[in-house]
Amino acid sequence: MRLRLEGVALSFEGARGERNRALDDVTLEVGPGVTGLMGRTGSGKSTLLEVMAGALRPDAGRLLVDGRDALRGPGARALAASVGLVFQLPERQFFEPTVEREVSFGLLARGVAPDEARARSARALALMGLSLDGLAGRSPFSLSGGERRRVAIASVLALGPRLLLLDEPTAGLDPRARAACLEAVRAAGAAGATVVMASHDANALAAVADRVVALEGGRVTLDGPVRELLGDAPLMRAHGLEPACAARAASALARAGLSVTGSPLTADELAEAVCRALGAGGSRGVVSGGRS
Numbered sequence: 001m002r003l004r005l006e007g008v009a010l011s012f013e014g015a016r017g018e019r020n021r022a023l024d025d026v027t028l029e030v031g032p033g034v035t036g037l038m039g040r041t042g043s044g045k046s047t048l049l050e051v052m053a054g055a056l057r058p059d060a061g062r063l064l065v066d067g068r069d070a071l072r073g074p075g076a077r078a079l080a081a082s083v084g085l086v087f088q089l090p091e092r093q094f095f096e097p098t099v100e101r102e103v104s105f106g107l108l109a110r111g112v113a114p115d116e117a118r119a120r121s122a123r124a125l126a127l128m129g130l131s132l133d134g135l136a137g138r139s140p141f142s143l144s145g146g147e148r149r150r151v152a153i154a155s156v157l158a159l160g161p162r163l164l165l166l167d168e169p170t171a172g173l174d175p176r177a178r179a180a181c182l183e184a185v186r187a188a189g190a191a192g193a194t195v196v197m198a199s200h201d202a203n204a205l206a207a208v209a210d211r212v213v214a215l216e217g218g219r220v221t222l223d224g225p226v227r228e229l230l231g232d233a234p235l236m237r238a239h240g241l242e243p244a245c246a247a248r249a250a251s252a253l254a255r256a257g258l259s260v261t262g263s264p265l266t267a268d269e270l271a272e273a274v275c276r277a278l279g280a281g282g283s284r285g286v287v288s289g290g291r292s
């Protein structure tokens with residue numbers, strides 16, 4: 001599905017009754033695949049995701065889902081039926097007494113039969129490296145931070161949403177859980193879902209995003225293919241953003257006199273680019289089989 005924001009603005013009331021702009025004239029269209037959302041804290045990422053999810057109503061502008069007004073009527077219902085939002089704070093999502101009820105809630109609400117809901121919940125939790133049998137009766141609030149986040153992600157993945165919005169989903173995850181999360185995000189995008197993932201983790205975005213959008217002060221400041229943005233360390237730095245590690249290394253190598261081409265985004269790509277630059281014959285044998 002395609003989601004379009006046109007001239008979206010949203011302000012929050014400050015402590016002294018003043019209006020603070022969190023989103024300012026945002027025009028943006030997202031479609032199938034993974035779009036990464038970057039920007040420093042306070043730049044408006046969470047607010048933008050909540051507007052996209054229909055959870056926050058903009059003060060001005062339009063929200064369109066497949067060309068239909070998504071702020072009211074059938075368009076709003078279509079959006080609500082298709083969207084899954086993983087909140088920045090998992091606790092904001094939890095409202096059921098047990099993990100099993102939490103993860104299966106959305107499925108049961110959509111009329112999925114209890115057995116099928118349980119099976120789909122178990123599969124979603126397994127994707128995140130958790131076992132339904134082990135956690136079913138636990139309160140979501142009794143879990144560790146990383147487990148809470150994984151349960152929150154699983155409860156959204158279980159719905160198989162066509163519009164999947166994730167707010168810093170890898171924050172606080174250990175490397176294995178982070179890899180599982182990124183694989184689930186990548187798979188959703190590859191399966192045709194429209195995925196938007198906000199993250200400070202440039203390497204995570206480099207691994208899964210097709211396109212990156214950067215926000216600053218509630219405005220879109222960069223929008224382009226992931227390699228052109230995250231692979232360009234000087235550009236990212238000029239916008240106060242973190243480039244992918246491989247891009248940082250490539251730019252340090254360039255300063256040291258080794259001309260690395262191709263804007264590498266991952267460790268494997270960097271190794272291949274270094275081999276090319278050294279005239280060592282590239283990928284054959286030297287770096288094959290590695291993963292990053």
Ligand SMILES: Nc1ncnc2c1ncn2[C@@H]1O[C@H](COP(=O)(O)OP(=O)(O)O)[C@@H](O)[C@H]1O
Pocket residue numbers: 012013020021022039040041042043044045046047048
């Ligand atoms: N519920 C709220 N009440 C008041 N101000 C808010 C609220 N939510 C966000 N803001 C403000 O809106 C701006 C954007 O916040 P947010 O969307 O959370 O940014 P990000 O997710 O990029 O850190 C910030 O200045 C923040 O303080």
Ligand SMILES: [Mg+2]
Pocket residue numbers: 045046047088167
């Ligand atoms: Mg945020």
